[in-house]
Each structure stands twice: as C-alpha cells, then as structure tokens.
Amino acid sequence: MHKLAQLDHRYLWHPFTQMRDWLKREPIVITSGKGTVLRDVHGKEYLDANSSIWTNLHGHRHSKINAAIQRQLKKISHSSALGFANEPAALLAAKLAEAANRIYELRFTNDAPTVKPARKSQIANHKLEKVFFSDDGSTAMEVALKLAYEYARRTGRSKNPKFLSLANAYHGDTVGAVSLGHIELFHKAYAGLLFKSDTVMSPYCYRCPFNRAKPVRADAREYRKCNWECVDKVEHRFATQKKSGNPYAAFVFEPLIQGAAGMIAQPKSWLRRVTEIARGHGAQLIADEVMTGFGRTGQLSTSPFACHHEGLQPDFMALAKGLTGGYLPMAATLTTQSVFDVFLGDYEEFKTFFHGHSFTANQLGAAAALASLEVLQSKASIRARQRLEQTLRDELKTLWPLPNVGDIRQVGLIVGVELVKDWRTRKPFDLRERAGIRVCEAMARRGVLTRPVGNVIALMPPYCTTMKQARRMVSSLRDSIDEVLAG
Numbered sequence: 339m340h341k342l343a344q345l346d347h348r349y350l351w352h353p354f355t356q357m358r359d360w361l362k363r364e365p366i367v368i369t370s371g372k373g374t375v376l377r378d379v380h381g382k383e384y385l386d387a388n389s390s391i392w393t394n395l396h397g398h399r400h401s402k403i404n405a406a407i408q409r410q411l412k413k414i415s416h417s418s419a420l421g422f423a424n425e426p427a428a429l430l431a432a433k434l435a436e437a438a439n440r441i442y443e444l445r446f447t448n449d450a451p452t453v454k455p456a457r458k459s460q461i462a463n464h465k466l467e468k469v470f471f472s473d474d475g476s477t478a479m480e481v482a483l484k485l486a487y488e489y490a491r492r493t494g495r496s497k498n499p500k501f502l503s504l505a506n507a508y509h510g511d512t513v514g515a516v517s518l519g520h521i522e523l524f525h526k527a528y529a530g531l532l533f534k535s536d537t538v539m540s541p542y543c544y545r546c547p548f549n550r551a552k553p554v555r556a557d558a559r560e561y562r563k564c565n566w567e568c569v570d571k572v573e574h575r576f577a578t579q580k581k582s583g584n585p586y587a588a589f590v591f592e593p594l595i596q597g598a599a600g601m602i603a604q605p606k607s608w609l610r611r612v613t614e615i616a617r618g619h620g621a622q623l624i625a626d627e628v629m630t631g632f633g634r635t636g637q638l639s640t641s642p643f644a645c646h647h648e649g650l651q652p653d654f655m656a657l658a659k660g661l662t663g664g665y666l667p668m669a670a671t672l673t674t675q676s677v678f679d680v681f682l683g684d685y686e687e688f689k690t691f692f693h694g695h696s697f698t699a700n701q702l703g704a705a706a707a708l709a710s711l712e713v714l715q716s717k718a719s720i721r722a723r724q725r726l727e728q729t730l731r732d733e734l735k736t737l738w739p740l741p742n743v744g745d746i747r748q749v750g751l752i753v754g755v756e757l758v759k760d761w762r763t764r765k766p767f768d769l770r771e772r773a774g775i776r777v778c779e780a781m782a783r784r785g786v787l788t789r790p791v792g793n794v795i796a797l798m799p800p801y802c803t804t805m806k807q808a809r810r811m812v813s814s815l816r817d818s819i820d821e822v823l824a825g
C-alpha cells in the first residue's frame with residue numbers, strides 16, 4: 339500500500355463513510371488534476387464524473403482561476419470581515435447580487451420566452467441585494483434559517499417561527515441545517531439535538547403513490563398520470579398550519595432538483611405552483627441553490643440560477659459548492675433589503691445579527707469566485723455547457739435497454755440514474771445490497787469516479803468535459819451496471 343494511503347488509514351476519518359469498509363482496501367489517493375481528469379499516486383487517471391462532490395465547475399487547475407488566486411496570494415490571503423472590508427469580497431458581493439437579480443432583466447427584456455413569472459408578486463420587491471458570506475453549504479443555510487427566524491419574530495409574524503421543508507430534504511450537517519432535513523438515515527440519530535420542522539411531500543414522480551402510469555422507458559416526469567396531488571399537499575399543509583394561529587415563517591426547498599434526496603427532479607411548473615401557495619400564505623422562500631447554482635441546471639439566457647427557470651425570486655438564496663468554481667470553501671446567503679432592515683437599529687438596541695465565522699469573506703475564496711463567475715459568463719462556457727447537456731441527453735438514452743435502470747432524471751448538467759431490481763415493477767434494491775456503491779466501484783475500476791446517492795448514480799461532470807469524456811462516463815456506467823447487476 340502506498341505510504342500516503344497508509345497514513346490516511348492510520349489517521350483520517352472520512353465523511354459519510356463506513357470506516358470499517360474503508361480500512362479494508364487501499365484508497366484512491368488523488369495527487370493532481372487537470373480539466374476533468376484526476377490522477378492518483380500510482381499515476382492512474384480517472385474522470386471526475388461528479389465534479390468532486392458537485393463542487394467543480396470549469397475543471398481542475400483552470401488557468402484563469404489559478405491566476406486569480408496567485409494574484410491574490412501576492413496581496414493577502416485572509417483578513418477578518420469582523421471590523422474590516424476587503425477588495426475581492428466587496429467586488430464579489432456586487433457581482434453575486436447582479437447575477438441573482440438577472441430575473442428582472444429576463445422579465446423586462448423578454449429574452450427568455452420560456453420564463454413566465456406567474457404573478458408579479460412572485461418577483462416584485464424581492465431583489466437580493468445583501469450578501470452574507472460563510473464557508474460552506476451548511477453554513478449558508480444556517481444563516482438563511484437564522485435570518486428568516488428573526489425576521490418572522492421581529493416583524494410580528496410569529497413568536498415561535500415554524501419552517502416547512504420537503505420530504506427527503508438535505509440542507510447540510512450543522513444542527514440547524516439538519517433540523518430542516520428529512521433523510522431518516524442521516525438525521526434520525528440526532529433527533530434529540532434538533533428543533534422540529536415540518537415536512538411535505540416532494541414531487542418524486544417515479545415513486546409517487548398518486549402517479550397512475552405504468553412504468554415505461556422514459557423519465558417518469560414525462561409520462562406521469564396524476565392531478566398534481568403533491569401541490570394539493572402543500573396547500574393543505576399551509577392551510578392547516580394557518581389554522582393553528584402560527585403560519586409558517588418560511589418554505590425551504592432545493593429548486594428544480596433535490597440532490598442528496600436521490601436526484602429527485604421536479605416536474606415543470608411544480609416549483610412555481612408551490613411557491614405561489616407559500617407566498618400566498620405570507621411565508622418567505624428559502625432557496626437552497628448549493629447544488630443547483632452557477633449553471634448546473636442548464637443555461638437560461640443570462641441567469642445561472644435554478645429558481646429563475648421557474649420565474650421565481652426567493653427571499654433567501656444559499657450558494658456554496660460551485661461559488662469558487664469548486665476551489666475553496668466559501669459560501670454566501672443572499673437576501674433582501676427588507677430582511678436587512680429589521681436588523682438595523684441603534685447600537686444599544688442590540689439588533690445586530692450575532693453570527694459569523696473566522697473566515698467569512700476570505701480573500702482567496704472571493705478572488706477564485708470572481709474568476710469563476712467570469713468564466714461562467716463567457717460565451718465559450720455557455721456553448722460548452724449547452725453541448726455537454728445535449729451529449730449527456732443523447733448518451734443516456736443508451737441506458738434504457740438495461741433492466742436495472744428504472745428512471746433517468748436529467749436537469750441541465752445534473753443526472754440521476756435510479757437502479758432497480760426490475761424496471762417493470764420499479765422494485766428497489768435494499769440499501770444493504772449496496773447496489774449503488776458496487777456500481778460506482780466498478781466504474782472506478784474503469785477510470786470514472788462518482789458517488790451514489792443510495793441506489794441512484796449521480797453524473798455531474800465539470801463544464802469543460804469533452805464529448806468523448808462524457809460518452810466514456812455514460813458507457814462506463816452502462817458497462818458497470820451490466821457487470822454488477824445483470825443476472
């Protein structure tokens with residue numbers, strides 16, 4: 339075993355990993371990367387098919403992002419945001435606010451005819467003008483949660499603000515973010531530490547009890563037969579809570595697709611419908627764009643955010659993962675002037691938002707993020723993303739003949755392939771059979787790295803992935819399913 343692998347075995351504890359299994363075999367030790375390719379200590383090359391857990395946007399060692407970090411290194415790496423401003427963080431906050439408010443341009447210039455905000459109220463007075471920096475997706479959500487909580491209390495909406503989030507939601511691992519989550523496997527153990535949040539059905543068409551359609555070889559969202567019962571459930575939840583005299587303070591969701599829930603993609607217009615209901619009941623909207631942000635859900639005119647695909651502007655937008663192009667841990671929570679204003683007051687009123695982190699507004703992260711945003715908005719990147727999305731769409735069709743492929747869900751550059759015992763019955767694998775894990779291990783042997791979400795295989799390549807590499811990702815998935823599950 340390589341000496342670095344030995345050190346890892348001796349000292350490291352890996353996230354979301356059964357360490358007994360980990361210690362049974364030599365881990366892949368990554369030493370370098372370029373574009374979509376990762377290289378290990380033995381010189382073996384792999385394709386980074388999940389963008390290093392959904393973080394990397396433009397590929398590893400990108401010349402523009404490297405150069406931006408190096409330029410910043412020559413000035414300063416970090417100074418505190420407690421008491422001081424800094425150059426790249428100020429510039430970045432302005433750029434993020436600009437990007438997050440592109441929905442207003444879309445509407446007024448009419449350059450995205452597919453986007454129709456259902457009602458003016460969906461976007462009016464929700465300009466995201468204030469940016470609070472933190473370190474990762476969990477902290478970005480924690481900030482949104484605390485702000486929404488205090489906003490509801492200070493505006494008199496609720497003395498004891500309550501939150502509604504989706505079934506199987508995952509918003510991170512800090513205690514507040516876990517309280518908003520509803521994945522039993524991850525969250526049950528900590529129930530005693532958490533505050534209670536309510537949950538409502540999310541639109542998982544493939545396994546929806548209201549979907550009357552027999553399985554066919556297509557994305558279940560396309561052939562579903564239902565009456566939008568999942569939307570009725572949301573309406574019912576809000577109405578019931580209102581009767582209790584303490585209406586929900588906020589509705590929390592991942593827009594277009596729930597990642598860690600199993601790449602559960604929402605049918606078109608679901609988000610618009612349910613957020614209209616939430617706003618109709620006076621709740622604020624917390625959009626977790628930690629996975630979906632920065633072009634992941636496909637190119638929409640000039641906007642890189644998933645909410646805007648449904649003509650929706652939330653009150654809080656949480657960003658992380660791709661913010662720095664996947665280079666450095668940095669996150670942001672964007673919110674409105676009206677939320678900001680309830681924290682204003684004379685010093686001795688102590689209305690201050692008492693929250694922050696040592697590395698808030700870190701300069702290296704902000705410099706990387708500025709460079710990443712510039713690359714993201716370039717014509718070359720937009721074209722590359724469109725090509726990659728289409729190539730994935732075409733290649734994924736080759737998986738339908740496999741009997742163990744139940745559903746294929748693609749939203750832009752995010753793909754989830756749900757493995758089942760038999761597509762005709764939709765019978766799931768028991769988690770103990772480790773179907774997803776075994777398929778990913780077989781893919782790794784073929785030189786393609788990704789991680790399953792239960793029995794769902796995620797593909798989420800960096801935007802610089804070539805068409806040949808994309809085809810290899812899908813063909814290695816196909817061959818691995820065949821090898822591991824057939825027969």
Ligand SMILES: Cc1ncc(COP(=O)(O)O)c(C=O)c1O
Pocket residue numbers: 474475476477479508509510511592597598626627628629658659
């Ligand atoms: C939608 C979503 N929100 C929040 C998080 C938490 O982000 P982090 O792992 O950076 O804390 C994740 C992580 O996967 C996520 O997918």
